[in-house]
Amino acid sequence: MPLWIAVLAGLAQAASLALPWNGQPQWWLQIASLAVLAWQVRAGAPTWRRGALLGFVFATAWLCGTFWWLYISMHTYGGLAAPLTVAAILGLAAFLASYYALALGVFCRLAVVHRAGAALLFGAVWLLAEMARGWLWTGFPWGAGGYAHVDGPLAVLARYVGVYGLGFVTAVLAMLLVQVRASDLRSLRAWVLALGGLALLGLATADRHCAVELCHTPAVRAPAPLQLALLQGNIPQDEKFQPGSGVPLALQWYREQLDGASASLVVAPETAIPLLPQQLIPGYLEGIAKRYASGSQAVLLGIPLGDEAEGYTNSVLGARPGLTAPYRYDKHHLVPFGEFIPPFFKWFTQMMNIPLGDFNRGGLGQAPFAFAGQRIAPNICYEDLFGEELGVRFADPAGAPTVFVNFSNIGWFGNTVAIDQHLHISRMRALEFERPMVRATNTGATAIIDHRGVVTHQLERHTRGVLLGEVQGRGVDAQQGWAITPYAWWVSRWGLVPLAALAGAIVLVTALGAGRRGRGGTARNPDF
Structure with missing residues (x-):
């Protein structure tokens, strides 16, 4: 052939x-x-x-x-x-x-x-x-x-x-x-097997409907949905790290949005702040922290952290009332050639004019950001491809995430199908864990995905704007009876070993x- x-x-x-x-x-x-x-x-x-x-x-x-x-x-x-x-x-x-x-x-x-x-x-x-x-x-x-x-x-x-x-x-x-052969169409056994498969699929659908929508304790009410403001700066990728164009634009626009937001939770994407804290003008980060130290709002902000001596991380900082120190999440699963250079390949990366780095790796299963009765679990860029790593956080159902938040910048790939592919990847994680996935990105797809994998809100890609919407966390309280999915249960304990076995x-x-x-x-x- x-x-x-x-x-x-x-x-x-x-x-x-x-x-x-x-x-x-x-x-x-x-x-x-x-x-x-x-x-x-x-x-x-x-x-x-x-x-x-x-x-x-x-x-x-x-x-x-x-x-x-x-x-x-x-x-x-x-x-x-x-x-x-x-x-x-x-x-x-x-x-x-x-x-x-x-x-x-x-x-x-x-x-x-x-x-x-x-x-x-x-x-x-x-x-x-x-x-x-x-x-x-x-x-x-x-x-x-x-x-x-x-x-x-x-x-x-x-x-x-x-x-x-x-x-x-x-x-x-x-x-x-x-x-399939022509004789199979006349075989009772083949029809029984086919119909049996369809029946099993129907039972799985019914079980999911029960687990996700019906099987809860009516006497316990979930917290009110989170009101969100997702920031999409749309900073041109070829200017994003340029001190005379993209950097001042990002610092000004994101600060304006963070200061003026009225939503409960404000989210800015991966490296929304494209400088290390020590490179910022004095008081810049401190002003944001002070803005969210009182009242009823919180912020999650993508920013690189570290120094030459200790190494660098691709991180998220969080602030909310009552925190004595900023919340911090460091990216665990780094991108080869983008965030670390594999051995023997430095010659290849030196041929490109891209701000690459050797970042430190954050821990697996880092603590969520607690706010408004929710446990909000960040993941950065293509970390949401690794469901088995996100699943580690479900080992203790009582402390499992109620909402995922993805911080991304795939402006490196233009206005292409990469944006759609990444959106579908996030939707699959929502289906696997039956938890909403909120996406804040530089160029798209900035979106809110509910626990059924349905996109409920989405900002037009490659535009500068703020997506307003709400999300209902899942599994907020053990008394509700919101069970974690079978996938979350076994992958949190054994990873992908059962499938490999x-x-x-x-x-x-x-x-x-x-x-x-x-x-x-x-x-x-x-x-x-």
């Missing part, structure tokens, strides 16, 4: 995450494009080498089509030569695609005959490749297939298995679809079965 089919399927997988013309996810396209790959590695019993090649080509096209916008940060803003920028993006995509090449090489090597077994094995190796991409070398899981399902019928499964579990389910479904067990059992067949055993019946 020609490789160009795998290329087109990979590009369709990228488009399913956020269509280029409107940014909307397409769950059906994600399954369909993966089904094309499943058909290619299933039809004709290809060798493991052919399977690995198909996986590599599909994943390289998919990942290039997903994060092509890195070109803008490296070339437009970083000044890296266009050919080198293209080579760097292709190299990154190809490196990450090697995980999928290995996965599909293993799939074809084991050559499962049984159709249900093949579907489970395909889902297992796909899951292992997805998790490896999100974990190895600090992880870069941007564009995982499960994000295409924030609006689809499978979205309900996020509260049980998370985005990686969704990827497993969709891979299993894709392989099952390409193995499931996938590993499927591969191991399949390999043992293949070994018995190789010693003269009987092949399984290819029917379900």
Whole structure:
């Protein structure tokens, strides 16, 4: 089968995450494009080498089509030569695609005959490749297939298995679809299995509705919704750190908004203040702290902290009445090449004119910002890709976050589909934990996402303005009976180990079965 089919399927997988013309996810396209790959590695019993090649080509096209916008940060803003920028993006995509090449090489090597077994094995190796991409070398899981399902019928499964579990389910479904035969349409057993699957999905939906909307103690009333003011400075990225343009503009505009805001909680995005505290004019931060030290308002503000001796952090400062010292959150999951330089790659970063740094890493599971009866948990930029790390905060349900707040600046990537992709990532976290996700960004998407993953308020991207709205925290009081989701429960205790163990067990059992067949055993019946 020609490789160009795998290329087109990979590009369709990228488009399913956020269509280029409107940014909307397409769950059906994600399954369909993966089904094309499943058909290619299933039809004709290809060798493991052919399977690995198909996986590599599909994943390289998919990942290039997903994060092509890195070109803008490296070339437009970083000044890296266009050919080198293209080579760097292709190299990154190809490196990450090697995980999928290995996965599909293993799939074809084991050559499962049984159709249900093949579907489970395909889902297992796909899951292992997805998790490896999100974990190895600090992880870069941007564009995982499960994000295409924030609006689809499978979205309900996020509260049980998370985005990686969704990827497993969709891979299993894709392989099952390409193995359907005409005789299956006349098979009572096949119809029973299909209807049973739909019934289970319906029960999951009903259970979520009960857990999220109905199962609470009526006598206990939740605190009033938080009134929010989310600040979007829209400081041009090529001016943001320039002392003669972007810096004075940011300092003036954000200070004006912070002084004049009337909402309960005011949020300014990642590095809204683009200078270290010691570089600011005397009294600047102290004036903000004094403004929020009394009354009934609070502020969360993105700012870099530290010094040359102690190191630097990408941080959030918070102030509210009653605090004796400012609240502080330091970013834990740093961006490679942006916030730390991997070993042996300093030569590469020196070729770009981007203010890069080697930042210190904050602790995992830092305390939330307590305000107005809520436990507000910050995360900075692409930290919201790592649900297993956000989930650590749910180990003690009584102290679990009631609201997430994401502080971002993805102005590095222009007015592109990167904004839509990041919005859908935040929506997936809201679905997994059934907690609202508030987003304050420099250029977009500044938005309020409720606990159902629905965007209730959104500011037009690449405009300067303030988004006013409200958010209702979840799990405010143990007496309410707001249970944490099953995903939050198990991921806070064991991380992604249960999913890895499931996938590993499927591969191991399949390999043992293949070994018995190789010693003269009987092949399984290819029917379900």
